[in-house]
Amino acid sequence: MVENTNFSVLVVDDDISDLNALYNILKSNYTVYFAKSGQAAVRRAVENKPDIILLDVVMPDMDGYEVMAELKKTDEARDIPVIFITSLNDVNDELTGFNLGAVDYITKPFHGAIVKARIETQLKTAMQISERDNAAITLKTRQAMRSIKLRELLYVDISGHWINFHLANEETVRIYASIKDYEDMLLAEARFAHCHKSYIVNMDYIAVVEVSSILLKNGDCLPISQGYLSFKKRYAEWING
Secondary structure, eight states, rough: OOOTTTSEEEEEOOHHHHHHHHHHHHTTTTTEEEEHHHHHHHHHHHHHHOOOOEEESSSSSSSHHHHHHHHOTTTTTTOOOOOEOOOOOHHHHHHHHHHTTTTEEEESSHHHHHHHHHHHHHHHHHHHHHHHHHOEEEEEOOOSEEEEEEEGGEEEEETEEEEEEETTTSOOOEEETTTHHHHHHHHHHHTTEEEEEEEEEGGGEEEEEEESEEEEESSSSSEGGGGTHHHHHHHHHHHHH
């Protein structure tokens, strides 16, 4: 269970009875913020940075879809998961929400156990994404120890005992070490794979996989060796989730 008062929920609804109902469901497990309009919702989200937002679809002035679009424009709130609240029963409405970036729906009238379960599921997912984004590797350079976030690492190339770590900011960190010191940790992350005995690539940065090479989004080209043809299957599984 991730229910914890350290987590916060922003509830957005113009109906005071719905706000009260959700507050009673959530108050014992979460810090709860409220907004009764779209404008207030965007302001609250930016100021309070809740862990998740419950957003009513049908509201005057700004509907939930418009609020969602505004949230996506802000640095502070664009990545906060949003669950839409709706009394609508229309697949097209749900698709609209998902296309805008909503992670789930809950329907009125509220069922407390379902509301909590859906929030918990999305908080778990958000925590996993956060852990993944913050995972790092520590390198011992000639100058000092250097920590690099794995999400910023494009690929690694190995030449004897020299290892080059190529970063998304175009920096290359070069160290003298055995790849065995780092290989297991990198390959334990699902996003990394060997495409060649001398290359480990972050599949998040692949633009195109060709017959015998990989084109990265930054323009670099890496080889695929005969011994690593299974890489293509691994990449296909990665992009298909």
